[in-house]
Structures are given as structure tokens and as C-alpha cells.
Amino acid sequence: MKILNKVNFFALVMGGLFGFLMSRAGATTYDYHAKMFLFIDFQLMEVIVTAVIVAMIGVFLLKKLHIHSVATGAEVDFVKKPYQQGLILGAMLFGIGWGMTAACPGTIPAMIAEGKIGAIFTFIGLLMGTMAYGILQTYIHHEHGSK
Numbered sequence: 001m002k003i004l005n006k007v008n009f010f011a012l013v014m015g016g017l018f019g020f021l022m023s024r025a026g027a028t029t030y031d032y033h034a035k036m037f038l039f040i041d042f043q044l045m046e047v048i049v050t051a052v053i054v055a056m057i058g059v060f061l062l063k064k065l066h067i068h069s070v071a072t073g074a075e076v077d078f079v080k081k082p083y084q085q086g087l088i089l090g091a092m093l094f095g096i097g098w099g100m101t102a103a104c105p106g107t108i109p110a111m112i113a114e115g116k117i118g119a120i121f122t123f124i125g126l127l128m129g130t131m132a133y134g135i136l137q138t139y140i141h142h143e144h145g146s147k
Contacts, residue, residue: 007071019110028111030118033102090133097125 019028025047026032035041061067062076069076098104101122103111108126111119 010071015109019113022107022110023114027104027107028114028116030102030116033098033104037099037102093129097122097129101125 022028026043027047032041032044036044059078063078067076068074101118103119103122105126108119108123112123
């Protein structure tokens, strides 16, 4: 129970820090998303590219140094997921949804915390899309598993 509280507290602090940084970078501002997709202003794209580069370096170092989790003490593990049919279509739907709502799923909690009501509808759409994916996967698994 003590470890669970430590993990929850650590996750809450890191989530709050992430949301704060996303807000400061402009990632929770609808205009920055719209301007990025219209190729008018690349500030948000610069933030995304910087985050990808930092993440790539971080993952490389985590793997190379066999780092252990601060919260649990377990070694950080990276499991490669196999390619699944439908990933391309799913990525296209993700991009269309991002473009239509001007909100990336990672920024939705921070947008809600800032009081942006539109993010609630985006969050509902995210939940519905996740539910549809789960139903579709269950159907596909059932159809292929019964043959």
C-alpha cells in the first residue's frame, strides 16, 4: 500500500508538471494547433520535434544504462509491439481528429484544467473512439479466433 501511494503521488506530480509545461509551450492553445496545421506558425511543431528528440535520447539512455523506476524500483522495460493491421487507418483518424479539434489527446487534461470547455467534448470523442476500438478488436479477435 505504501508503494502504491508513492507511485500515485509521483504520477500526480509528474502529470501536473507535464500539464504545466504543455500549457507554457502553447500546446493547450487552440490557435497554435490551427496555425501549425495551416503552416502559418511552427512554434508548436518545434515543441513537438524537441520533445521527440529528447524522448529518443532518453529512451536510448534508459535502455543502455538499465535504469530502474524511481517509483517502483523495477527496471524500466521496453516491449516492442508488433505491427497491427489498421494502424495506418487509425493514424489517419487520429490526425483528422486532432486537426478538427485542435487538441492532441496528451493535452486534453491540461486544457480541461485550464477551463477550456471544448476539451471536454474532445475528451468524450477520445473515449468513444477508444471504446469503438475495443469493440472492433473484440469482434475481430472473435471472428478470427472461431475459425
